[in-house]
Amino acid sequence: xxxxCLSKEEWVKKCKQLLEHKTEMxxxxxxNADTDIYSVFGKA
Amino acid sequence: MNNLSLIRINKVSPYKVVKTPNGDLxxxxxxxxxxxxxxxxxxxxxxxxxxxxxxxNKDNCHTPYDANIQTTIxxxxxxxxxxxxxVLLYVCDNKDRREEARNxxxxxxxxxxxxxxxYCFDTSSAFVEGQEIIVSIIVERNNPxxxxxxxxxxxxxxxxxxxP
Numbered sequence: 001x002x003x004x005c006l007s008k009e010e011w012v013k014k015c016k017q018l019l020e021h022k023t024e025m026x027x028x029x030x031x032n033a034d035t036d037i038y039s040v041f042g043k044a
Numbered sequence: 045m046n047n048l049s050l051i052r053i054n055k056v057s058p059y060k061v062v063k064t065p066n067g068d069l070x071x072x073x074x075x076x077x078x079x080x081x082x083x084x085x086x087x088x089x090x091x092x093x094x095x096x097x098x099x100x101n102k103d104n105c106h107t108p109y110d111a112n113i114q115t116t117i118x119x120x121x122x123x124x125x126x127x128x129x130x131v132l133l134y135v136c137d138n139k140d141r142r143e144e145a146r147n148x149x150x151x152x153x154x155x156x157x158x159x160x161x162x163y164c165f166d167t168s169s170a171f172v173e174g175q176e177i178i179v180s181i182i183v184e185r186n187n188p189x190x191x192x193x194x195x196x197x198x199x200x201x202x203x204x205x206x207x208p
Contacts, residue, residue, distance in 0.1 A: 014086070029082070032078075041070060
């Protein structure tokens with residue numbers, strides 16, 4: 001089945017997932033937003 | 045998604061890019077502002093996998109114009125396409141006008157740096173439960189699936205583009 005066969009409801013679900021995943025990515029950033037990244041994750 | 049090479053990115057990136065344990069790519073500017081570039085596998089589009097990517101920095105952080113941010117982000121995007129011949133999705137909702145502006149700014153950056161017309165861009169808005177979201181796709185022009193990807197994106201845009 002190609003993605004073109006998906007119904008509108010299924011695409012709406014996928015769009016909602018996109019927004020959820022974006023929030024998850026942003027939350028990961030916020031959790032470490034003030035980190036000295038070069039000390040923690042690698043030397044500059 | 046194939047791993048992105050920090051070595052290749054840092055050869056051309058003005059800011060040193062590092063990878064966090066969960067795979068996100070971070071860099072810090074001379075103004076001390078941290079940026080995160082994150083990728084997330086989403087779904088197939090036109091026979092290729094589509095990955096959402098996000099650019100995050102600290103809210104309300106206003107710093108002077110810094111061209112090195114643009115160059116660093118574009119270096120990461122170029123490395124993504126060197127390692128993955130797939131589709132990038134950039135998503136924003138219209139709850140935050142600044143986010144919409146950032147979306148336009150990012151696409152402008154990438155188009156400015158795309159001197160050889162390597163990339164194809166398309167943008168569409170969708171209405172999901174009364175909320176408008178804006179989705180942009182970026183694909184390499186030499187992707188053998190390019191036409192299928194664009195066609196499917198247009199079909200989905202039409203399906204979701206009707207205002208409720």
